[in-house]
Amino acid sequence: MQILPCPYCGPRSDAEFHYVGDADKPRPSRDCSDEQWVQYLLMRRNARGAARELWVHRSGCGRWLVLVRDTVNHEVQAAEPMNR
Numbered sequence: 001m002q003i004l005p006c007p008y009c010g011p012r013s014d015a016e017f018h019y020v021g022d023a024d025k026p027r028p029s030r031d032c033s034d035e036q037w038v039q040y041l042l043m044r045r046n047a048r049g050a051a052r053e054l055w056v057h058r059s060g061c062g063r064w065l066v067l068v069r070d071t072v073n074h075e076v077q078a079a080e081p082m083n084r
Contacts, residue, residue, distance in 0.1 A: 005079040008061045016059035023052035023066045023082075048072050054082060 002014040022044065028036045045051075053067050064082040069075070 002074060004055070004067065004076060006057050006060060006063075007065055007079050007081050008063055009057065012057070012060055016057060017055045018058045020054035020056055020064070023054045046071075050077060 003011045004014050004017050006012050006017075025040065028040050032040075048071055050068055051071050053069055054064060055067050056062070056064050066080050066082050067076055068078040070077060
């Protein structure tokens with residue numbers, strides 16, 4: 001188990017959260033091609049190091065947040081509300 005920091009509720013078990021995707025990947029327009037949509041949904045950078053990720057606190061406050069997490073050691077470096 002890992003403890004993730006929720007900006008609204010404080011530290012909580014990772015079981016309360018759900019990973020949604022890359023926070024910096026722009027969503028394609030509604031009239032995009034099937035290939036563009038597949039690229040958006042399925043293709044990941046998978047780089048080592050810090051990554052900005054979207055998470056939802058599904059068993060807590062239900063709010064979306066951005067975690068900056070190291071993909072090598074899973075250490076969370078920052079947590080902030082998602083402002084979109």
